[in-house]
Amino acid sequence: MYEPRATGWVSVIINELVSFQIIATCPLLDWFVCIAYDDFDSSLLSASEALLSEPLSFFTSRLPTVTATSIAAYLGWVVFQALLYVFVPGPLHQAPRTPGGRRLFYRLNGFWAWILTLAIAAYASYAGFLDPALLAKHWTTLLATALVYSSALIGIFYIKARVAPDDKGDTLLTGHFWYDLFNGGELHPRTGQLFDWKHFNASRTGGILLWTLIDLSFAALQHQRFGSVTNSMILATGFRAIIVAEYFIYEDL
Template sequence: MAPSTDTTTIVRPRKQRPIEATELATKDQTFTDADVWGRAGLGRSWLRSLIGASPLFLAPIGSISIFITLVQYEGSFSLFTAAVKEHGFWNICAQYGPQITLKGIAAVICWLAVQAVLYIYLPGENHKGQLTPAGYLLDYKINGLSAWIVTHLLYGGLSYLGILDPGFIPRNWSSLIGAMNLAGFVISALAFVKADFSNMAYQYQNQGYVEPSLILVTALQTLYVLDFFINESWYLRTIDIAHDHFGMYLIWGCFCFLPTTYTIQGQYLGLYPSSASTPYLAFFFTLGVAGYVMFRVVNHQKDTVRQTGGNCTIWGKPAECITARFRTSDGRQHTSLLLCSGFWGWSRHANYVGDLLLSFSTCALVGSTKVVVWWYAVWMLVLLVHRCIRDEKRCSVKYGDAWTEYCKRVPWRFIPGVW
């Protein structure tokens, strides 16, 4: 359907062509910084810059503290805090912190080399990313799923032949964390699932069997990562790729924070085997799967509307959308649809609710009340609330009156009646 002249017009699907991807803005239009959505640009205060830079030193300290808490203090933050008060943080780090060794550095380099070779030589289709604020559509090679499969075949084959110790990661976690912090380079999300498999092997080597809780935790995280590789082209249009520049957040975060923090549940169960009752495990595993299904269905609804130009049904009814226009810095005007029916009429960020259910369930499966076990869920809550605020601010600038109208139609951000 052709773009409406009213940016807040409610549209219902008719048998018309999909919305045009672009249309030229008039030649006499002038643009200011406020007209172009995207990065905030210059002019920040020194305090805001300092706060923004704080993760550069706080994040590595956090990952090291979690490692020491898990390995030396049985996952108890209270014991770790007491030790820090008595001996000092840097003394504790020097005695128990990750060690940078040649073995750890060699392992990280080998991992990167294998993944680079797989990316270069495995076949894969090229897919377009999200439209940038400057109006560009970038191409990305998509072969992550095949690389994931080949990596695990190599892992299983080399372990079977006795060339690779299947419990290598937890046995050498200290030197690997040291090497990852030192390298600070991006790594695939596959790393944290592989770490969970290695924790299972480690637990089996130590006690002759694997606890059901660790199996279910690994299953949920494997599901999450497989989703990433199966839908790799979809992730190109997410906030991480489209708006978060390739800096500290993505480099250190993906290379070190993801494999050390998102695997805390597997690390804990590998070190301190335990398992809750069968009904308890069944409930939270089912809740985790339900969270994943919700996450996937919510995003599928939005993708379907955009692919069909709104000419589709959601929950058996015609999709209800708001037509919104935005401009890129090259002066071109574009049109997008804001879905306000289905899950998107229930909440403006229902996909985040599914994410939170999955992360909460993963932590709950451990069956422990220790704060370190729940760190992943707490982190995801903070991350997604912050992302929600960032996303809504950017959408307000990008879509203007259309976004205001959408917020009136769908007043709740996460859960109706709560927030």
């Protein structure tokens, strides 16, 4: 265990309530924004008014749709990023010591994985193999698929932390369901020596590396619809690309 166990019943109840609140409301907030984009022309005000007027059916009448195509596309994306994560060359970096005493190694190849991903996407779009606005046009379905993927990972690693943790010193098992679920149960779960699932998903599949593709896809959709890209879209895409580049360049810090 890497965190002191709460002993007082007040602390336990507060931890459980806060953990449940975060787990329950974050997906709803995420889905609310998605509904505003998909059904209310990106107007948060209009979506809020609809939520107040139909609080029970607002979400239930707009449940996400997961299709076989979206599952295949998302799994293909995950596998592609996993191949880059494993096989793209990069220096090995030893991370600080964990609470359990481990010194884990990471292959820092994120920058080149990002460049390769953008280059392949650009070529596929230029050659006509890929609609550059694909992510934006199918945002709702892909987001729903990503939520299913994330939920599956949460369940798998919640069980793994209890059945076969990599290191008991890097697990957090308090016996309180929501608090343990929120914390994940285990620090840095791995497959093999270098495949770190937390690092992989946070920085690659649905995290930092994907940001640029998302921004460019929405910029492409704006251009397809209106014939131009606004200055605010250009600035937002550019600034976030700088953030992504900076993250991968200084990934060892």
